[in-house]
Amino acid sequence: MPLLQVRNLKTYYQTARGYVKAVDGVNFQIGEGEVFGLAGESGCGKTTVALSIIRLLPPGGRIIDGEIMFNDKNILAMSEEDIRKIRWKKIAIVFQGAMNALNPVMKVGDQIVEAITTHEDVSKEEAWRRAEKLLEMVGIEPSRAKDYPHEFSGGMKQRVMIAMALACNPQLLIADEPATALDVIVQAQILKLMRDLQRKMNLSMMLITHDLSIIAETCNKVAIMYAGKIVEYADTKRIFREPQHPYTRGLIGAFPSIKGPRRKLISIPGTPPDLLNPPSGCRFHPRCPYTNDKCKSMEPELKDLGGGHYVACHMPW
């Protein structure tokens, strides 16, 4: 059984102007020890998926429909009490921009200790020792546990977040744009760190990002999200070698390759859709070079192309 199974998840935000359909029927699953990538433009609903899984939506957000099966139990049907037990202990999350994700008036060590003592029955001293070891594991001087967040640089804060996330040995780690706000060198370090930790602890990981190169490096499977829906889903290798959906093709083509021949960068024309009133039929049709009438009126279902490769597109390839 897969560790996490998301079925037909629909999460909307209620705003003064109506419902924003951030996540509109999303399906995927993550197995044990698997690294799953969720890719797409900013605002396509990726973070909302993550927040839905741990049920921490901001005010105005509501999960309208669907099931999230974790270890064969539906998260969406759990009581507040039960889901709090799962948070961090089983599913931990690292947010993007750790700039503000750590409490500025608490020592870093105390924040990690808090995570541990909430879920496990250990003494404060024991927890503090574990916190120091965790910091060491992510490459930070253990003595710095008594420092405050503002005394760390961006990259180091991200490491602290990762250390904190792994404090209770979770089964699933969700990383939302873990390296986006950092410069390239630090980015590479953080990613390597995460890969090593994942392998060592046999963690399942859900990596959310708009940066396909990160996905190419780290993930086993990828789902491409657009306008609240998943448009393509396959092994990483297959998606990069044979992208089927025009949006995926555009995304991959938009990234230059140092090794490959010089060519013109493909960019996807148009702007991301308004999720208050998404386009009819296939949501990508206003920006797709291959649109026909069917695309404008009928929403494509995810087609199984064989070998675990799914595409939501009307075009026969």
Add this chain to the structure above:
Amino acid sequence: MSLPRLMEDYMKSLREFANIFFKNKFGVVGVAILSVFIFMAIFAPQISPYNPMDVKSIGIGKPFSPPAWIKIFNKDIPDDSVFGILGTDELGRDIFSQIVYGSRISLLVGFAASFTAVFIGTIIGLVAGYYGGIIDEVLMRFADILLIIPGLPLMIVLAAILGSSIRNIILVIGITSWPSIARIIRSQVLTVKEMKFVEFARAAGCGDNYIIFKHILPNVMPLVYVNAAINIANAILIEAGLSFLGLGDPNNISWGMMLFFAEQYQALLRLAWWYIFPPGICILLVVLSFIFIGHALDEILNPRLRLRR
């Protein structure tokens, strides 16, 4: 762009804003209450039975008569001991008329004083925040000093010196209120200044004036509106306070002045509740309406419901 098109766009966004504004309960109540008083102020001569500033209205009724409708509760009271909708004051003048005409002073002073303070405060805040450096230091020190000197005492002194006229009251309130607005505007300007589009505008060679008025000011205006509403509320309270102390314009009647006379002529001792209750309630309601409107604006314009991407 042609003027009709500009007006169209402007009206559209105004309509949109009104839509959102009137969904807010505080906003609706505030505007409703305020409308009543604005109506009262504009149509005062039509609504009020007498003109309180007219000498002829003195002695219309017996001094300190309670309102006529208390006869419903106590039929034995002789007819000439009661008068009108709200009774009479120490000179036998109709209180209801005074209330109606009093709305004019409160609203006038409130708007004018607040406008002065907001105008000065915004300009100084913009200049100090945008240019920074020595200009900023000097302006802010100046503002700090004004903030440190106790407000009401300073106004008492100024009002007593300059003499009590409507214009002076407006001036006094305006001059003492601009510093807090200036500070708020200034810190907002500092934030907006760092935003990318300002950098781009400068790189594109735009002049300072252009950047200030076309880029920074529009982003600061929402804050200005919220503060303006609260400022008007404070101005009205201050005018009432100064009038209560006897520093009001003797040529006009305001609600604060009514309470001044009430106190002077022992209305408390006589338990003349019809003299004391109405002016205060009116001040409360008008101030409340502006506070509610300000709060509604704050809720709408303040992004407290931030959506995470």
Add this chain to the structure above:
Amino acid sequence: MSEFKGYIVRRTVYAIITLFLTITINFFIFRVMPGDPVSIMVSERILKPSVVEEVRAMFGLNLPLWQQYILYIRNLLIGYFGYSFHWKEPVINVIMERMPNTILLMGVSTILSVIIGIILGVLAAWKRGTKVDVTILTSSLMFYSLPVFWIGMMLLMLFGYYLGIFPIAGTMSRPPPEGFFERILDLLHHMTLPTITLTLISYGEYTLLMRGTLLDVLTQDYIVTARAKGLPERRVLVKHAMRNALLPTVTAVAISLGFIVSGATLTETVFSWNGIGRLIYDAMMMRDYPVLQGAFLIISISVILANYVADIVYGILDPRIRYGGQGA
């Protein structure tokens, strides 16, 4: 750590400069006032011009302005704030007679307002959007809009004149009762209505501040992190949200404490409370400039002091300032 020292030094210098500027401005404001105080004073009786000149010289009013200024500063340093025209005693005495009354009244009502305000503010923010929140919000806004003198008058009329439960004027009965304990009780009795009045109109400000700050804090990322860690809601609120929300609140409270000295002129008038607020009004009507100048100065000094203390306290409480600087 040196960052913190730098912060303290800067705040101290700033306070001293502001103090000096305030003293100077205070001096000039009252010197350029129209209305010759001496003529007002002597209008009570007819005097020979030479005597008038003598009185002028006594108050140093015949010296050039800059000399008066030096004299003024020198006097301040020895604690001499001038001589009251009207009350005919040193200004410092006039003020000190009334200062304790004001501090008592304002102090108690400020403390009550802060406590009530913080409690209600936290409650409103926690139960955001519910009836509790709306009720607290509406009542805070309503009481904030009350004209203070009016609510004082109403309370006075009801409880003082009509029901007779509370005294209608003054700080203490005349003649004051025998015995220390009885005096305290009498004082409290007189203090009740004005304190209630002041607290009613002030608590709203603190409620709105606390609620607003707390709501802002609750949208921060680290709150989501805290919840994601599986912490119970109460712990998130107290340990994470409040710790951050209290910082600006503490600053605001400290600054308010500085204004305790300025007194509540309007309340003191309604209740005939013998305090500084009412003193300023009376002195103004009597054109007693030395008293005005002295009162303004004392109030300004205490505000500057309070702001200074507020800055220091904030610096201690906020680890970003206390342990400032970026790690490598």
